[in-house]
Amino acid sequence: MSDSAGEHLIDRLQLALSGLRAEARATTAALADAEGSASDPYATVTVTSGGRLVDIVFTDRILTATPPQLSGSVMTLYGQARTIAQQRLEVLLPATARYALGEAPAQSLAPIPTTPTGPGINEQMRARFAAQVAAVSEAQAGLARIRTTAQADTVELEVGAVGALSAVRIRSGGPRSGPEKLRQSFLDTLAEATADARTEAGRILADHGLPGSGRF
Numbered sequence: 001m002s003d004s005a006g007e008h009l010i011d012r013l014q015l016a017l018s019g020l021r022a023e024a025r026a027t028t029a030a031l032a033d034a035e036g037s038a039s040d041p042y043a044t045v046t047v048t049s050g051g052r053l054v055d056i057v058f059t060d061r062i063l064t065a066t067p068p069q070l071s072g073s074v075m076t077l078y079g080q081a082r083t084i085a086q087q088r089l090e091v092l093l094p095a096t097a098r099y100a101l102g103e104a105p106a107q108s109l110a111p112i113p114t115t116p117t118g119p120g121i122n123e124q125m126r127a128r129f130a131a132q133v134a135a136v137s138e139a140q141a142g143l144a145r146i147r148t149t150a151q152a153d154t155v156e157l158e159v160g161a162v163g164a165l166s167a168v169r170i171r172s173g174g175p176r177s178g179p180e181k182l183r184q185s186f187l188d189t190l191a192e193a194t195a196d197a198r199t200e201a202g203r204i205l206a207d208h209g210l211p212g213s214g215r216f
Contacts, residue, residue: 036084038077042070045077049085051164053078056186058179067170074168135208142204150193154185161201163194 037046041061046054062070146161154174158167174182
């Protein structure tokens, strides 16, 4: 395979990948804009469809709740709010939402590059591309395993790679601290856990020779 042919193939692959990155940025923007809220007697939780908790507001009723009750309430509301946000996204941007949520992509989306085949494609070119695909796959698996925890006197939170809540534990003094103090403690602790998760995600991407997405 000639150098010019190899460079042409790389150009084509990079163009296809650029299209995918542009679509990913558009999807990320849509995910950031779509929000959902859910409420019960103890709190109101607002979440993006991507899982980022935007805000949590507690009511005075938390003073009568036990820590396990309040922990369960927050996680239930979080799930409900995220579902509402995802449904809202599907209404606003059906094709983009379906793709972002793991369903079949629309026909207009750029094709995902596959390992080059055919006459004139040498083994070195195939190996390079296969290595890039493997690096992305391994990094995705690593990101999916990320769980970071942060805690304060009133709350302990666990989050995934992009800050989506995976566990909430309200401590014994949480309900007694009152709505405003518990809200601020919750948000501060969430920010700490999310920052740690993004640091870990950045390390995984770097270990696999991949650039950060700007979200980590």
